[in-house]
Amino acid sequence: MQQIKPAWRDGYFRAKVVSVKKLSMDMLEVTLTPEMSWPMHIAGQHIALTIEVNGRLTTRVFTIASGANTHQRGKRIRLVTKVKAQGALTPYLHTCVPNQWVNISAPMGEFVWPKTEKPLLMIAGGSGITPFIAMLDDAINNGKVNKKSVHLLYFAKPDEHVLLNELTAFSERCENFTYDVLTRQKDGDVEAHLNNFANAHWLVCGPHAMFKQVESYARKSNTSVSSEHFAALPVVSHTSLTESETFSLVHNGQSLAIDNQQTLLSQLQQAEQPVTYGCGMGICHQCQCVKKRGVVRDTRTGELSDSAEQLIQLCVSQAVTDVEIQL
Numbered sequence: 001m002q003q004i005k006p007a008w009r010d011g012y013f014r015a016k017v018v019s020v021k022k023l024s025m026d027m028l029e030v031t032l033t034p035e036m037s038w039p040m041h042i043a044g045q046h047i048a049l050t051i052e053v054n055g056r057l058t059t060r061v062f063t064i065a066s067g068a069n070t071h072q073r074g075k076r077i078r079l080v081t082k083v084k085a086q087g088a089l090t091p092y093l094h095t096c097v098p099n100q101w102v103n104i105s106a107p108m109g110e111f112v113w114p115k116t117e118k119p120l121l122m123i124a125g126g127s128g129i130t131p132f133i134a135m136l137d138d139a140i141n142n143g144k145v146n147k148k149s150v151h152l153l154y155f156a157k158p159d160e161h162v163l164l165n166e167l168t169a170f171s172e173r174c175e176n177f178t179y180d181v182l183t184r185q186k187d188g189d190v191e192a193h194l195n196n197f198a199n200a201h202w203l204v205c206g207p208h209a210m211f212k213q214v215e216s217y218a219r220k221s222n223t224s225v226s227s228e229h230f231a232a233l234p235v236v237s238h239t240s241l242t243e244s245e246t247f248s249l250v251h252n253g254q255s256l257a258i259d260n261q262q263t264l265l266s267q268l269q270q271a272e273q274p275v276t277y278g279c280g281m282g283i284c285h286q287c288q289c290v291k292k293r294g295v296v297r298d299t300r301t302g303e304l305s306d307s308a309e310q311l312i313q314l315c316v317s318q319a320v321t322d323v324e325i326q327l
C-alpha cells in the first residue's frame with residue numbers, strides 16, 4: 001500500500017505539506033492539504049501529526065490554527081507551534097518539504113465556540129492563541145461576532161506574540177472584536193484583567209498555571225469557563241525505575257492495574273484484552289499503538305519515552321508512570 005500511497009498508515013489520514021514557515025525565533029507555521037476523505041474540523045479542535053524522525057515515526061498533537069471555512073475554500077489547514085529545543089518532533093518540523101506526505105489523525109477535541117448568549121472573553125497564553133485564531137476565523141466569516149462582543153487577552157513573553165497582523169485584520173473587519181496584547185512582566189498576572197468580564201463566558205487556553213488562576217477566579221465570581229490547558233507532565237519517580245511498582249493502564253476507556261516489570265503486551269494478554277501482535281520482540285511493528293499519555297521504558301535500550309502522545313510498540317514497552325493507550 002505504501003508504494004501506491006506514500007505514508008499510508010491504517011487508521012490515519014494522509015496530508016501533503018504545502019509550506020513550513022518561521023513566524024518568529026521559535027514559532028513555526030506548517031500548512032497542510034489533507035486528503036479528500038479527512039473529516040472537516042470544527043474551529044478549536046486539534047489533530048495528531050506523525051512524521052518520521054531519524055527513522056522513527058513520531059506523533060505529537062497540534063491545534064489547528066485556521067477555521068473550517070479556510071479548509072473548505074483552500075483545501076488547507078494550518079498548524080502553528082512553538083519549536084521546543086529538546087522536543088521529539090517540533091525541532092524536526094523544518095525538515096518537512098513541500099509535497100512531502102505526512103500522517104494526521106481525524107480532528108479531535110471539545111474546545112470549540114461555546115453555545116451561549118453571553119459575550120465571550122478569550123484568554124490565551126503563549127501558543128494557546130492557536131484555537132482562538134481558528135475560532136475567530138470562522139466566527140467573523142460567519143457573522144457570529146456581529147451578534148455579541150468578543151474580547152481577547154493574549155499573554156506571551158515580550159516579543160513572542162505571533163499572528164498579530166491577523167488579530168488586527170479581525171478587529172478591522174469586525175468592531176465587536178477587540179483584543180489586548182499583554183506580557184506578565186508589564187501588565188501583571190491574568191487575574192488583574194478579569195474584573196471587567198464577570199458577565200462574559202470565559203474560554204482559556206494556555207499553560208496549566210494560567211488555567212488554575214483563571215479557574216479559581218471564575219469560581220469566586222461564579223463565571224462560566226471552558227478550557228484547554230497544557231497538562232503538567234507526569235513525574236517519573238526513582239523507585240519506578242529500580243523497584244517493582246503498580247500503575248494504571250487506561251485503554252479504550254477501561255482501566256487495568258499493571259506493573260513496571262512486564263511488558264504492556266504481556267499484561268494485556270494476561271488480562272485477555274484483544275491486542276494485535278506478531279514477533280513479540282520489537283521487529284514487526286504489529287503491536288504498535290498510540291500512547292496518549294504517560295512514560296514508558298524501551299526494554300531493549302532502557303530509554304524512557306517522553307510523556308506526550310506518540311507511537312509505541314507494546315511488546316518492548318514497560319510502564320514507569322500511569323499510561324493511557326489507544327488500541
Ligand code: FES
Pocket residue numbers: 277278279280281282283284285286287288313314315316
Ligand atoms: S509484536 Fe512485533 S514489534 Fe511488537
